[in-house]
Amino acid sequence: MQPTFRKAAPADAAILSDLVYDSGPDAWEYVFTTRTKHAKEFAKYALEHHGGEFGYDCHTVVEYNGKIVGIGAEYSGQNAFSFMWNGAKQILSFYPFPTSLVVMVRGLQAESVMKLPKKDVHYIAHLAIDPGYRGLGIGEKLVAYHMENAKKLQREKIELDVAETNPRAKKLYEKIGFKLVGKVRSKIQRKIGNTKIRIPSHFRLRYS
Numbered sequence: 001m002q003p004t005f006r007k008a009a010p011a012d013a014a015i016l017s018d019l020v021y022d023s024g025p026d027a028w029e030y031v032f033t034t035r036t037k038h039a040k041e042f043a044k045y046a047l048e049h050h051g052g053e054f055g056y057d058c059h060t061v062v063e064y065n066g067k068i069v070g071i072g073a074e075y076s077g078q079n080a081f082s083f084m085w086n087g088a089k090q091i092l093s094f095y096p097f098p099t100s101l102v103v104m105v106r107g108l109q110a111e112s113v114m115k116l117p118k119k120d121v122h123y124i125a126h127l128a129i130d131p132g133y134r135g136l137g138i139g140e141k142l143v144a145y146h147m148e149n150a151k152k153l154q155r156e157k158i159e160l161d162v163a164e165t166n167p168r169a170k171k172l173y174e175k176i177g178f179k180l181v182g183k184v185r186s187k188i189q190r191k192i193g194n195t196k197i198r199i200p201s202h203f204r205l206r207y208s
Contacts, residue, residue: 001064001065003062003142006063008061010048012056012068013047013056015068017040017047019071023071023126025039026165026197026200029192030109030188037094046087050086052089053125058074059073060072060146062142064133069138070127073127076119077117110188113188122146122158124159125160127160140176143176158206159205159207160173164203173205177207178206180203182203
């Protein structure tokens with residue numbers, strides 16, 4: 001049986017919020033978890049809305065045997081301004097003031113580690129497969145799906161980021177043909193209760 005791919009819709013948000021959180025839990029926690037809201041709650045809210053890097057419209061749903069088992073996102077630096085604008089609107093409408101401003105500042109800090117792509121780059125993000133369906137080659141097929149979309153859009157450079165704490169994913173991307181083009185070291189961290197949350201250093205990989 002082969003996985004199928006389709007565009008995400010607002011009705012998928014409840015399921016996809018867990019998956020998109022799993023794509024980078026440390027970063028999601030750092031930026032979006034507050035005293036009264038958890039990062040998954042914001043993920044669900046954003047995925048119910050259009051626009052930005054967290055909205056449903058740039059996300060791909062992976063289905064296997066009729067079940068949603070994965071997620072991915074794709075965009076380019078051409079979307080940078082609209083992404084920032086829509087992301088800010090989602091944050092301002094979800095969090096009370098002034099918490100929303102704090103979240104936006106933390107978002108900018110996260111972007112210093114996972115930088116927005118350049119205009120000519122097809123960027124792949126928020127890649128995650130349900131743990132119960134890993135090892136079936138679904139993740140590799142999802143990346144291939146996004147790479148095919150890049151070709152259709154005539155974008156020759158394809159990039160993604162992977163945390164240094166996720167060597168398994170890095171190995172998969174390198175197997176596909178992605179090569180290391182940079183690393184951003186991170187010392188960004190905060191405490192949530194008694195737990196210290198740190199955004200890990202990230203590798204930028206490119207296929208061209």
